Amino acid sequence: MGYVFDFHDARNYDGWMLKRKNRFAADLESRLMLGMLDPAAGESILDIGCGTGASCLPLLEKGLDVTGIDPSPYMLDILSETLGNRVSLYRGVAEDLPFDDNSFNHACLFTSLEFVDNPQKALEEAFRVAKDRVFIGFLNRYAITGIGRRVRGIFTPTIYNRATFFSVWEIKGMVRKLMGPVPVCWRTVCQLPGPWSTWMKQIEGSGLVQRFPFGTFAGMVVTLLPRFRTRPLAIRYQPKKVGHMAAGTAGCSGMAPSNGFETSHRQSDEKR
Template sequence: MNWDAARYDRWFETPEGRFAFAAERRLLEAMVAGWPRRGKTLLEVGCGTGLFLDLLYHTGFDVTGVDRSEAMVAAARDRLGKRADIQVANGESLGFCDNEFDYVVLWSVLEFCDDPLGALREAARVAARGVLVGFLNRWSLYWLSHGRNRPGRTLGQARWFSWPEMRRMVEQGLGRPPRYTRSVLPGPTATWRDAAPWKYLNAPLYPVCLGAFAALRVDYVDEKPLTPVGRLKVEPAGMG
């Protein structure tokens, strides 16, 4: 698939895209809350234009990103500058040493991999402490409107995963079952609004099988969080 980086970013500027990004951000921050961040390295596989890599940087990780699209990598480098090392690479065959990173994140990337199981195995190989996977849920109402029978659209070309399918693949590829799972956006896109009652419907994190976007975390060590999620790596006001 040929990715248009500008088109990708423009979608997140639409009302639907902004709402989805805010929900995914809540999910991402909740999923990494159990991981120490200060001095810990994190690789995002399939980092795209760097939207979520930037969030991970601001939660306190030392971040590296890879993507197989040169256009996406160029956009991510523009976004993050010197804050991240971003390279063109295929997530199914990473040029990194075993256990080179503390953590690996695959956020909505397995859907577009030729060999998603191979990508998971590579993530397990280079991650010393844990792996986080975000994926499009085939059991969601969102799949009915944006995934099913829409081959001409980007999400229609994606491989959406059911929760049992993803769990089996994760256990096979990462070597153990998930420790923590959640999802967001349980309703159709018509409910993705800030007005009541929809904002209350979309505020919680839901069981993994319900939301449009789901996530799971596999830990290789038992850890306690050292850095609160809200403590962002940003300069004080007036210093920029």
């Protein structure tokens, strides 16, 4: 199951999102997700580890049919208060999703893979319930910000003490192990220091900056290919009944074969 956010964690996270700097960073991450996932309005998506709804709201604004699942009832309560009935909510864990195969067009794990016990199983479940694309957003292990968070966690208890950080190559390796050579694309958000303005968003959105592998937040889109299961089928075969043989054939079958002596004897009698 991994770490489940309690009441204080949920409130602290919701308060953290109210700060302008953090909202700016969250907006950059959401832009990256929507730009890479490129969903069409009306399509369905499952937000795995939806939390208090930081990733749900941009999906709703895009016109998607959003379903959220999270193991924390406190997170789901805050999300329900914020978005009401606009999102279908379920309580559950990423490693065991209560949905059928191919139930959604897309699925996303938005900074939720860090808090599960079995990341590979969580990815496998996401690939199972989605039929088009899966977005994986995670905190970069090799980002300067990520290193700083881990160092601060040594001296001060933080939620990041419960998190497992990943690199782009680690996530890509897990995807390849599960799905084989499917199309995979990754980008990052560097969260460069500076004023939080429109031109900063343009810099962060440039292809050159997003291809930097050590950005604070990394996003990866996996395009799912159709996979077919085959099973052997028993073929029922009933031989046709043999019909009656022709009369002439039946008569001939009862005749004894003649030999050469009998034939030559008959011919000599006729000459006499």
